[in-house]
Amino acid sequence: MSLKSSLEAGKFAITCEVGPLKGTDTTEIEEVAGLLTGRVDAANVTDQQSSVMRLGSMATCHLIKGKGLEPIFQMTCRDRNRLALQSDLLSAHVLGIENVLALTGDLPALGDQPQAKPVYDLDSVQLLWTIQRLNEGFDINGNELQGKTDFFAGAVVTPEADTEAKRELQFYKMEKKIANGARFFQTQAIYDPDTFARFMKRVEGFKIPILAGIIPLKSAAMARFMNKNVAGVFVPDELIDKMAKAEDKTAAGIEIAADLMKSLKGICQGVHLMAIGWEKKVPAILDAAGL
Amino acid sequence: MIVSAQKPWEEILGYLEGENSIFLLGCNGCAQASGSGGPEQVAEMKEKLEGVGKKVSGTMVIDFLCQKALVKSRLRPRMEQVAAADSILVMTCGLGVQAVAASVAKVCHPACDTVNMGGSRGEWKGDERCYECGECLLEYTGGICPLTACTKSLTNGACGGASNGKCELAPEKDCGWELIYERLKRNNQLDKLRRFIPPKSWDKMAPDPKVRATARWALENSG
Ligand code: SF4
Numbered sequence: 001m002s003l004k005s006s007l008e009a010g011k012f013a014i015t016c017e018v019g020p021l022k023g024t025d026t027t028e029i030e031e032v033a034g035l036l037t038g039r040v041d042a043a044n045v046t047d048q049q050s051s052v053m054r055l056g057s058m059a060t061c062h063l064i065k066g067k068g069l070e071p072i073f074q075m076t077c078r079d080r081n082r083l084a085l086q087s088d089l090l091s092a093h094v095l096g097i098e099n100v101l102a103l104t105g106d107l108p109a110l111g112d113q114p115q116a117k118p119v120y121d122l123d124s125v126q127l128l129w130t131i132q133r134l135n136e137g138f139d140i141n142g143n144e145l146q147g148k149t150d151f152f153a154g155a156v157v158t159p160e161a162d163t164e165a166k167r168e169l170q171f172y173k174m175e176k177k178i179a180n181g182a183r184f185f186q187t188q189a190i191y192d193p194d195t196f197a198r199f200m201k202r203v204e205g206f207k208i209p210i211l212a213g214i215i216p217l218k219s220a221a222m223a224r225f226m227n228k229n230v231a232g233v234f235v236p237d238e239l240i241d242k243m244a245k246a247e248d249k250t251a252a253g254i255e256i257a258a259d260l261m262k263s264l265k266g267i268c269q270g271v272h273l274m275a276i277g278w279e280k281k282v283p284a285i286l287d288a289a290g291l
Numbered sequence: 292m293i294v295s296a297q298k299p300w301e302e303i304l305g306y307l308e309g310e311n312s313i314f315l316l317g318c319n320g321c322a323q324a325s326g327s328g329g330p331e332q333v334a335e336m337k338e339k340l341e342g343v344g345k346k347v348s349g350t351m352v353i354d355f356l357c358q359k360a361l362v363k364s365r366l367r368p369r370m371e372q373v374a375a376a377d378s379i380l381v382m383t384c385g386l387g388v389q390a391v392a393a394s395v396a397k398v399c400h401p402a403c404d405t406v407n408m409g410g411s412r413g414e415w416k417g418d419e420r421c422y423e424c425g426e427c428l429l430e431y432t433g434g435i436c437p438l439t440a441c442t443k444s445l446t447n448g449a450c451g452g453a454s455n456g457k458c459e460l461a462p463e464k465d466c467g468w469e470l471i472y473e474r475l476k477r478n479n480q481l482d483k484l485r486r487f488i489p490p491k492s493w494d495k496m497a498p499d500p501k502v503r504a505t506a507r508w509a510l511e512n513s514g
């Protein structure tokens with residue numbers, strides 16, 4: 001069953017993330033794809049994440065699809081102008097890629113090619129709008145296509161906010177993303193089911209599937225680092241303590257992620273597991289969560 | 292000098308929908324020289340607005356609308372007229388509109404687009420910045436320029452990365468979109484956040500070939 005049909009059928013969906021490596025060696029990706037096939041509904045393939053130059057998302061999507069794993073093509077507006085974005089979307093469709101996740105993208109200054117010229121011809125909302133137009137058979141300027149696309153488009157949202165402005169701005173942007181064709185959302189990592197439940201209550205009216213972001217903790221230091229440096233991520237003290245005290249950190253990290261996923265089952269429409277280096281442990285995490 | 296051109300009349304009229312009384316502000320600086328917002332254009336605008344049944348509660352032309360201290364002191368004796376208006380229509384460049392919007396607690400509509408001159412810059416003091424994008428968006432962002440106030444120049448809303456009101460990419464700087472939110476909230480205009488801003492015509496940001504052919508261009512770029 002495709003991600004689209006799973007979500008439409010109201011099944012609790014599981015997506016995860018795979019990040020192409022820097023270089024042409026695809027052994028690891030293929031191995032991970034093999035492990036995940038049948039266990040998750042689809043896998044996001046990141047687009048030169050954190051602005052670090054790597055193997056491309058589209059080629060990797062094609063590769064994992066060949067292994068039987070449904071890809072979600074992550075597309076940022078950082079590196080391509082509207083000509084390249086539209087053309088790549090046509091190419092992705094021809095390669096059989098069905099899902100796209102539209103992102104604005106981090107600035108190149110944060111990555112390993114900080115001298116690069118940032119593009120941002122479009123932003124994430126305009127990219128969604130563009131995908132919608134291509135799906136209808138037209139390009140941005142209204143020129144007719146010979147053969148249209150048929151993408152299931154998704155977007156991201158950050159449920160945690162530290163100011164009223166930040167929180168409200170997220171809701172307005174979400175509304176705009178939905179109005180311009182977003183059909184599902186994946187969230188930034190969450191650690192507190194109660195705060196997340198409040199967020200879900202607030203967006204209930206949008207009637208759109210939301211997959212809660214899960215990043216398994218690897219250590220207390222990692223949790224503290226995210227609290228300090230990653231906006232919109234908040235790991236509660238009790239989880240940090242639990243990690244600090246645990247003798248087997250891996251087991252504790254898996255247990256916390258699995259517990260979170262269990263508690264989310266009645267709250268949202270799925271989970272999005274970002275394992276960041278722990279891709280091979282995804283089946284174990286899903287086993288622990290009974291998914 | 293910053294060059295501006297008046298927006299199409301229908302666009303300006305659209306901004307004023309539902310409003311009855313307007314205060315008109317022009318600029319004796321660059322806008323006068325551009326022929327977009329000097330005393331003559333302010334008088335014309337007053338007539339046009341009255342012609343479609345709007346009330347003009349007052350008009351004023353100030354030497355430099357980009358100077359906030361000057362704007363505040365010159366407007367002080369006219370505050371009654373300003374208060375009586377639903378909004379201020381500011382007939383000048385992107386800097387001037389932002390400076391007025393930051394100085395007066397009123398909705399400020401931009402009447403002009405700022406035209407790119409290919410790198411030549413006027414002198415001004417203040418925090419307002421304008422990239423001369425040729426398609427001014429200040430109507431939808433509470434008179435704060437999203438292209439310059441947001442580090443990523445986002446036009447459809449915040450990135451979600453701000454932390455305690457500061458930009459994720461420049462922690463010493465306020466998040467431009469949070470400022471826009473607060474301004475729109477104060478103006479009772481939060482609905483503007485729902486408006487989809489289509490892809491921009493970045494070609495409007497390149498200086499017109501005619502500009503490059505002028506004597507001024509040659510003078511300013513002759514080293
Ligand atoms: S939107 Fe910003 S850059 Fe464009 S004309 Fe207005 S103030 Fe200038």
Ligand code: SF4
Pocket residue numbers: 440441442443444445448449450451452453454457458459460461465466467468469
């Ligand atoms: S934090 Fe605010 S100012 Fe900075 S890039 Fe994001 S939206 Fe723009």
